[in-house]
Amino acid sequence: MTRTDEELVARATAGDLESFNQLVARWERPIHALAYRTLGRDEDARDVVQEAFLRAYRGLRGFKGEAKFSSWLYRITLNLCRDWVRCERRAALVQPPEGTDAVDLADERAAPTESVEELVARREMSKAVSRAMAELPEEQRHAILLKEYHGLTFQEIADMLGCPLSTVKTRLYQGLSVLRRRLERQQAEEASLRRATWESSSS
Amino acid sequence: MCDERERLIGYVYDECDPDERQVIADHVASCETCQQEISGLRRVREDLLAWDVPEYESVWRPFVPPRAVSWRDLPVWALAAAAVLLLLAGGAGGAFTYAMLPHRPVLAAAAAPRPAVIPASDVVRAADLDALEARLTEKLQNEVDARVKLVAAHAPAPAIEPASDVATSPEDLRRQVQTLRVTLDRVSKAQDQLSKSVYADLMSFGETQRRIEQGNNYILTSLVKHAPADGSMGR
Structure with missing residues (x-):
């Protein structure tokens, strides 16, 4: 029988450690994804995952259930990421390493039908999105992360970030608009570069 | 500039009540600027899907309930x-x-x-x-x-x-x-x-x-x- 988050939280609060382990198993991947997209380093993201669940466990008695357990966890994670960047004096969203072997890329295809060219394009886009997101103000970046990758409603985001619903919509709209312009510009630059490379190699 | 643009967010994410949705849909049908905005927002949302995360293996060491200590x-x-x-x-x-x-x-x-x-x-x-x-x-x-x-x-x-x-x-x-x-x-x-x-x-x-x-x-x-x-x- 699959228990809901609320049931598991109640049991964990009463001292059932196994219930808390189940909550971790259920939510550690989304928490890792949020931390990674916020910090940009897998190693840091894993540390944040561990710390986030430890904090959650310590704070279980203080969790009154006004919000969803997942929202509560996301808030803990974002706070940790913010502290992480400040304390470690690291730049958030460090770029992934450049240059990847085509053989390695072939092993990472999302589906057997995905060609290596498509995979390269997807990875280029991933880097482009990562760079563009890194340049957004924190509040816009958080709104987009929570909406796009974690499916929270406007109201849940507003409750989590402690701002009005209309503010969330504004941050989302402004953030997406900036991203759109930057991505279009990057794509135009890359197309121009490819064209120049092709012309120089063919002449 | 169209003042309806920020209201488009609720429309794009399909998170507005039916009446408001109908109002926005009627407006978009006759507003070329908003049509472009909606198109651009949907495109950037598709681009965002490309941002993947590394393979994750659990780093969590599960809590183990304390075992009763035997005098042995x-x-x-x-x-x-x-x-x-x-x-x-x-x-x-x-x-x-x-x-x-x-x-x-x-x-x-x-x-x-x-x-x-x-x-x-x-x-x-x-x-x-x-x-x-x-x-x-x-x-x-x-x-x-x-x-x-x-x-x-x-x-x-x-x-x-x-x-x-x-x-x-x-x-x-x-x-x-x-x-x-x-x-x-x-x-x-x-x-x-x-x-x-x-x-x-x-x-x-x-x-x-x-x-x-x-x-x-x-x-x-x-x-x-x-x-x-x-x-x-x-x-």
Whole structure:
């Protein structure tokens, strides 16, 4: 029988450690994804995952259930990421390493039908999105992360970030608009570069 | 610029009530700017899907419920320490119990065992108790003899001439015999009382020692039984 988050939280609060382990198993991947997209380093993201669940466990008695357990966890994670960047004096969203072997890329295809060219394009886009997101103000970046990758409603985001619903919509709209312009510009630059490379190699 | 653009967010994410959605849909149908905005927002949302995260393997070490600690899991030194504490507690308890015994009559108190007669060895054995009993009995006999003399000295002797213990007449002889009977009766009663008192003391003391000895034997047996084969004192 699959228990809901609320049931598991109640049991964990009463001292059932196994219930808390189940909550971790259920939510550690989304928490890792949020931390990674916020910090940009897998190693840091894993540390944040561990710390986030430890904090959650310590704070279980203080969790009154006004919000969803997942929202509560996301808030803990974002706070940790913010502290992480400040304390470690690291730049958030460090770029992934450049240059990847085509053989390695072939092993990472999302589906057997995905060609290596498509995979390269997807990875280029991933880097482009990562760079563009890194340049957004924190509040816009958080709104987009929570909406796009974690499916929270406007109201849940507003409750989590402690701002009005209309503010969330504004941050989302402004953030997406900036991203759109930057991505279009990057794509135009890359197309121009490819064209120049092709012309120089063919002449 | 169209003022409806920020309202488009609810429309794009399909998170507005049906009436508002209908209003926006009607507006978009006639507003080329908003059509481009919606198209651009949907495109950037598709681009965002390309941002993947590395493979994740759990870094969480699951909490393990605390296991009840068995005394078998304890290191030998801890068992030894517990044994010593138990021994001390047993000794203290025995001494306390002995000290709290009700006071005996004067004769019994005089003959009560003193700590000095307790054997110096660690373990009290039956032979030790026998020796103790013999010493106490001898002491008791001496005490009884002294009491007999004391009683005899204070016994009424109306017809006995201090200067002579030879009956001068049948009447004197009867009185002396009667006096002796009374004296012997008193001595006999005193001796019985003293014997009972000493016996009770001996039984109480012996029981206490027996319990301490049992506890010691149990602890030593446990230590030998669960001692590690290599003789180490810790785990």
